[in-house]
Amino acid sequence: MAVTISLYNSLSRQSEPFRPQEEGVVKMYVCGVTVYDDCHLGHARSQMVFDTLHRLFLETGLTVRYVRNITDIDDKIIRKAAEAGVPIEEITRTYIDSFSRDMARLGILPPLHEPRATEFLSSMIALIDRLLQLGAAYRAGGDVYFRVRSFDGYGALSHQVLGELRSGARIEPGEAKEDPLDFVLWKGAKPGEPCYPAPFGSGRPGWHIECSAMSLHYLGPTLDLHGGGMDLLFPHHENERAQSEAATGKTFARTWMHNGFVTTSQTKMSKSLGNTRRIRAFFEDSPFPEAVTREWLRYFFLGTHYRGPVDFTDGGLAAAKNALDGLHQCRALLFERLLSLPEETDPREGPLLQSFMEALASDLDTPVALSVLHGAKSRINPWLSSPTAGDPPVDPREVRALFRLAERTLGILSTPASLWVGGDKSENGGKAGSELTPEEIERLVLSREEARKAKDFKRADALRDELRAAGIVLEDQPGGSPRIRRI
RNA sequence: GGCGGCGUAGCCAAGCGGUAAGGCAGAGGUCUGCAAAACCUUUAUACGGCGGUUCAAUCCCGCCCGCCGCCUCCA
Incomplete structure (x- = not known):
């Protein structure tokens, strides 16, 4: 269906029509996770947001070249392995598996490529080499740093003024930065830590460089869209942008998108605060089958616009479940009623479908998209509940098409009615309800x-x-x- | 200190210049032996406060109050 997608760009701080460089193809890169622990609901929301966008692109007929990285070399991973007395690979394998399971549980469509940092060491080293040659980076004390003041546009993405940044105001002991703002591209090897050979000394990559190297490799110098959580805006994305553009001389990403946080008691859910809820735990604690739990959580998150915060509460969860139940009830009755009419001939266009798509196209306004679903439900329900009723106020077949559209784009309303109402975990390999x-x-x-x-x-x-x-x-x-x- | 977000009915949540979507909960009704489920009806002279701009402001501007976030690893 033809709609113009507009997205809020963190760079310009306004909504803009989204037009990929290449007609019909979207180059999209989203920051994945660092694999040192199970993922929590914050990760779930972020991945869900970009999954919805991915699905919207597909629905509008675009080819999506979607890349999502996995950070498998990092201080926290090293520390965790050391504490457990196991090889790094055991830690990363464990949490990559956990992440994959979580994504499957959430119904996240897989990206085209899911590269790991350790697979791209040579690309990162080449990129750092280039930055050194250009004078945008320098060696100091065994490390390699990016010279922030050599890059004019630094701060343009996060709208920070260099002089006001406190970030780099600290220089860790042992660091030999020229400027507190400079960030590390390559960390010189320390005794007992994993390291890789490089022309500028063996060591391991800094955090930001992997995204630059991997996106360059798979998608070229200029991305159509780069996404991640709000907390990545600074310094991660600012740094990625600086080092990429310094190296290629091209715009790194044309559109930047950042999703809001999941909070509990209005406070950001984060590992350092210890107030996280793991995705796995949510599914395991749920009284419903996995498919139902998946839709439940999706509906809950989709009920708030992606840029705002979502407070994770029992009340909100209960409301989401009840609302979804109503939609499912309607869907079950409708599909039963229309059983003899093949879906292939359902309308491809119509006011409901149009409104739904326009909502999604308008900077991913999922709350409004959901309200279109409810609007359709309340108009078709009277007809569904009285078999003798005359003409329905809306085309039932368009409503069926709408529900299918919601299934494809939002990942809800896909669970069979039998499992939705009568299901319990025993049908799903879980504990009995x-x-x-x-x-x-x-x-x-x-x-x-x-x-x-x-x-x-x-x-x-x-x-x-x-x-x-x-x-x-x-x-x-x-x-x-x-x-x-x-x- | 710098940058930013938020404040809309009991709760959640869209809208962002033309007079308040939607959901949950609540109330009344239909149905039922009674329920439950479902269905129907109903629920904001009003958008944190005070000023300003405008024919018109929840939407724009200014100030104030209250929450939250980033500036250190973080989706």
């Missing part, structure tokens, strides 16, 4: 049915209460046996 065995449940349900037939409502209600206490809710249906729902 109830203390009762299926046989016990069936026995209680049948007993209640007998009691109801005998008009012994007191006993019937007691049995229903007993089931409810075990997390089983009965929903009587006209004619048939009651529907069993787990809570």
